[in-house]
């Protein structure tokens with residue numbers, strides 16, 4: 001059905017949106033997507049990619065970007081222009097979606113700190129995946145804000161290093177992409 | 178039925194199956210098997226250029242003048258990198274092109290082998306799509322898919338990178354007859370509801386204007402026909418971008434001339450003051466809009482484009498219609514007819530009278546001279562003396578290009594080949610080669626500048642080899658005139674490195690190539706010499722010496738709006754642009 005142009009210039013302020021992109025998993029497809037963002041000056045906050053349908057060689061790419069509504073519309077349309085792209089959905093614009101991230105967090109410390117570290121990990125449902133006399137590696141999954149919060153709590157307790165997968169997301173309800 | 182053949186033979190067979198008659202190329206180690214297959218075939222003629230950039234522009238000229246796909250064949254490494262300018266040019270001007278590049282054998286890829294470069298990496302952002310063929314089994318599909326992608330939807334260049342071992346490998350070939358694609362699905366038909374709303378808006382408009390572009394030409398003859406029809410049915414005035422010239426006839430009464438930076442006063446004022454803008458196959462680029470926040474402030478805008486990403490990219494419009502121009506215009510004609518039979522000429526009289534007042538400004542006027550050849554005069558004479566002929570014009574980039582657009586008149590589509598989006602100096606001469614290959618008996622003229630033409634001059638040799646009697650009409654002002662003009666506008670007339678020093682003797686140069694040279698510096702002799710050029714059945718270099726410091730006007734200076742044009746009688750152009758405008762290009 002025909003939709004008139006929405007008022008794209010209503011807002012100059014930027015919004016954070018999560019896009020999910022279904023692509024053919026062929027060589028260079030990720031480079032195409034990333035190259036598009038850099039060539040057109042779009043911003044990537046987080047990017048995750050993996051093949052999700054092995055028999056059909058299709059991958060899902062999740063991109064978090066920050067842009068004005070006008071630029072967000074452009075990003076979606078430019079992505080759709082790429083030949084190996086099947087579909088692009090703006091999960092943020094389409095309503096509530098589930099967003100998750102995984103992080104592995106290394107914390108070193110002794111004595112009281114160690115006890116406190118474990119107590120907090122339990123509260124955040126972070127799993128201990130490695131331990132030594134004076135260190136832990138925790139695995140935590142959740143919304144990025146939860147991961148963020150856990151990391152900042154670990155800071156004073158002997159945080160050594162963090163690796164994060166970046167965000168992946170899916171829409172709620174029964175409909176697929 | 179599948180046939181056994183080598184990858185190299187598949188390339189030629191696919192070209193034959195696609196109806197390709199000519200390709201432009203240059204050999205090298207990584208494409209020798211394909212050259213061998215060319216040697217053994219008699220259906221596809223190969224035109225040997227002198228530089229791979231020449232091959233790409235020739236293919237563009239060929240494509241733009243015929244509506245077919247241009248085909249290029251180059252070797253790996255430097256062959257591929259030399260093609261990059263033409264690929265980018267074709268991308269920006271939406272020219273259908275398939276460029277086949279040789280690659281080092283698959284086991285050597287990534288080893289910095291001799292003449293290896295990452296062709297798909299380098300060309301990813303300057304093609305519509307590209308392929309690296311890793312196995313001969315994939316080759317038939319990729320070859321045909323490449324043509325489908327290059328020519329359908331918004332056309333563009335596609336690269337197929339074929340490693341040498343794949344060219345030698347045996348496989349089975351059948352034409353897959355591709356007419357659709359699982360992921361790439363251009364929307365051809367415009368939404369009927371939207372077209373209905375457009376027609377309603379057009380029925381009510383008081384100050385309407387059609388703003389048309391290269392998309393109309395790309396869409397084909399049907400689009401041109403429908404554009405002319407809807408213009409006639411409505412009585413609305415029509416302007417066009419540089420790329421769209423010829424779709425609506427320059428002789429037509431409703432024609433306003435070209436719009437944009439060097440467009441006419443009436444076209445730009447109509448754009449600025451209209452209440453309804455109907456954009457057909459154009460993309461609101463910065464040469465057209467001038468200052469974005471002052472662009473056509475009181476109009477509602479309809480945008481017809483086959484590429485959804487063109488919509489709202491630069492200018493937010495009220496009514497987008499995604500679809501092929503020919504389809505959308507045809508529907509528009511049908512719906513208009515169902516509403517009314519009379520054009521709205523009477524209803525919009527005040528607007529048409531206002532436009533006539535703007536026309537009286539005569540923004541293309543220039544000071545005549547009996548002693549020196551004015552560049553505008555040279556184009557006018559060229560037009561007058563060739564207009565009854567079957568003529569195709571290509572250009573280089575600079576002032577001469579804009580004077581050609583302003584003073585040569587195009588009444589048919591596909592007659593005007595110019596580098597619009599990328600503005601590539603060196604485009605015109607090889608493009609003329611490509612046009613002449615497609616139209617052997619036509620008069621093909623490259624309107625050139627003395628600086629630009631030296632960028633791809635070596636293609637004169639190609640023209641001589643294939644007996645292509647192209648005419649290179651050089652407006653020789655001894656300056657990179659457009660650069661000099663901007664230096665006068667913006668940099669206090671300090672002409673840093675824009676003087677064309679040590680110019681060759683173009684007449685002797687022509688002779689050295691085995692072509693024909695003419696020099697003219699006297700307006701009284703100009704007509705005779707142009708006739709001499711036309712009559713000679715050989716490539717000609719015409720060195721037309723024109724006034725050196727002529728400015729190309731009118732002009733919307735950078736950072737200004739449509740109604741702030743510099744008109745021809747402005748004596749001092751040196752203090753018009755403010756600090757903000759200076760940083761723009």
Ligand SMILES: Cc1ncc(C[n+]2csc(CCOP(=O)(O)OP(=O)(O)O)c2C)c(N)n1
Nearest residue numbers: 575576577602626627628629656657658659
């Ligand atoms: C490949 C390339 N390099 C540089 C430019 C920048 N440029 C635009 S016009 C121009 C001067 C062209 O001079 P000439 O061909 O003599 O044309 P004129 O403007 O004098 O008519 C230059 C250098 C360009 N457009 N293309």
Ligand SMILES: [Mg+2]
Nearest residue numbers: 626627656658
């Ligand atoms: Mg010049």
